[in-house]
Amino acid sequence: MTAGELTDGTDGTGGTDRTGGTGGTEDVCRPPADVPGSPPPPRSTAQRVRDTRELLRREIDCWVATTDPATGAPHLVPLSFDWDGRTMLLSTAERSVAGRGLASGGGVRIGLGATRDVVMVDGSVEVVPAAALEPSEGDRFARRTGFDPRRSSGSYLFFRVVPSRIQAWREENELRGRDVMLAGRWVVSEE
Amino acid sequence: MTAGELTDGTDGTGGTDRTGGTGGTEDVCRPPADVPGSPPPPRSTAQRVRDTRELLRREIDCWVATTDPATGAPHLVPLSFDWDGRTMLLSTAERSVAGRGLASGGGVRIGLGATRDVVMVDGSVEVVPAAALEPSEGDRFARRTGFDPRRSSGSYLFFRVVPSRIQAWREENELRGRDVMLAGRWVVSEE
Numbered sequence: 001m002t003a004g005e006l007t008d009g010t011d012g013t014g015g016t017d018r019t020g021g022t023g024g025t026e027d028v029c030r031p032p033a034d035v036p037g038s039p040p041p042p043r044s045t046a047q048r049v050r051d052t053r054e055l056l057r058r059e060i061d062c063w064v065a066t067t068d069p070a071t072g073a074p075h076l077v078p079l080s081f082d083w084d085g086r087t088m089l090l091s092t093a094e095r096s097v098a099g100r101g102l103a104s105g106g107g108v109r110i111g112l113g114a115t116r117d118v119v120m121v122d123g124s125v126e127v128v129p130a131a132a133l134e135p136s137e138g139d140r141f142a143r144r145t146g147f148d149p150r151r152s153s154g155s156y157l158f159f160r161v162v163p164s165r166i167q168a169w170r171e172e173n174e175l176r177g178r179d180v181m182l183a184g185r186w187v188v189s190e191e
Numbered sequence: 192m193t194a195g196e197l198t199d200g201t202d203g204t205g206g207t208d209r210t211g212g213t214g215g216t217e218d219v220c221r222p223p224a225d226v227p228g229s230p231p232p233p234r235s236t237a238q239r240v241r242d243t244r245e246l247l248r249r250e251i252d253c254w255v256a257t258t259d260p261a262t263g264a265p266h267l268v269p270l271s272f273d274w275d276g277r278t279m280l281l282s283t284a285e286r287s288v289a290g291r292g293l294a295s296g297g298g299v300r301i302g303l304g305a306t307r308d309v310v311m312v313d314g315s316v317e318v319v320p321a322a323a324l325e326p327s328e329g330d331r332f333a334r335r336t337g338f339d340p341r342r343s344s345g346s347y348l349f350f351r352v353v354p355s356r357i358q359a360w361r362e363e364n365e366l367r368g369r370d371v372m373l374a375g376r377w378v379v380s381e382e
Contacts, residue, residue, distance in 0.1 A: 061306035061307070062306070063254050063256075063267065063302055063306070065254075065256040065265040065266065065267035065300075066265050067258050067263055067264065067265045072258055072263060072297060073258065073297060073298050073300075074256040074257050074258045074265060074266070074292070074297065074298060074299060074300045075256065075265070075300055076254065076256035076267065076300040076301070076302050076311065077302075077311070078302065078306035078307075078309055101265070106263060106264060106265065107264050107265060108265060109256075109264075109265045109266055109267040110267070111254055111267050111268075111269070115252035115253070115254070115269035116252070116269075118269055120267065120268070
């Protein structure tokens with residue numbers, strides 16, 4: 001199982017299940033069935049904050065969930081992003097479903113990493129027209145993602161996601177203390 | 192970049208960008224930066240249908256995007272699933288955000304695989320109380336996922352996702368022909 005069932009359960013009523021659970025794994029390429037049945041001990045909060053920041057620095061793609069403002073239907077698409085240490089910069093076509101959802105003010109939820117080593121970001125979204133983006137930021141985005149929306153033939157926008165809550169967990173034994181950022185603040189400061 | 196920007200772009204206006212793009216990779220564990228700059232040739236539709244079915248057979252976890260019926264906000268969580276060859280069986284806590292979203296009739300969008308080897312499933316959701324699930328189905332779900340919601344201490348429901356549209360793409364050269372299922376039918380039948 002993924003801790004998702006459990007964590008998600010806690011989202012609603014706190015009704016979690018402590019039974020079951022497969023071995024923890026950080027390797028999304030290796031099916032959980034291949035790993036031992038008992039997960040490693042839960043990471044400390046400070047370690048989770050470090051791991052989360054490292055993942056944000058290292059990863060190039062993320063899963064971006066939005067609500068289609070036209071229908072209210074859930075939307076999901078993988079997008080590349082840049083992390084400046086404080087915000088996630090995304091870009092997609094202005095009139096795409098994700099683009100309209102990101103611009104709608106309805107918020108965004110972003111998943112990073114593997115399903116057994118998850119970083120989940122809830123945040124607010126600021127629309128940034130390409131012309132309003134600092135050239136150095138646009139260059140950095142293009143270098144990191146291999147994609148320069150400023151040179152795109154379509155009509156692309158940038159979207160700056162300001163994280164308000166970030167959760168990080170691997171297996172069910174990491175459900176407790178999965179919040180690494182609350183109200184826009186890391187729960188453990190590295191500074 | 193992920194083809195997501197492009198594909199997502201086409202969701203809206205068809206305004207896609209043919210520049211950029213990193214090397215194709217099926218290995219989510221290997222950062223795109225490490226792979227050659229030119230993606231492999233696009234797969235045939237028949238191959239994509241085969242690959243998609245294999246991914247549904249092989250994968251245990253998926254990214255489940257729903258809309259929070261209480262707020263309209265996007266929700267995303269990794270959940271384990273079972274694939275019976277026709278539908279995806281999920282389970283989560285009845286009163287969790289995902290559980291309430293899945294039960295709301297607002298639909299679901301599910302992402303499978305890697306961000307550079309995506310299978311995206313749009314479908315309708317049927318709520319299946321644990322007592323109404325065929326015991327053999329529940330056993331199969333428990334075997335595959337390592338989690339048996341029927342024995343859970345919390346109040347869990349099963350959710351049967353009936354795919355209506357499935358898309359499969361790797362890099363931007365696979366945007367054309369990314370639909371492998373439309374209106375609930377594989378575009379290329381293997382039978």
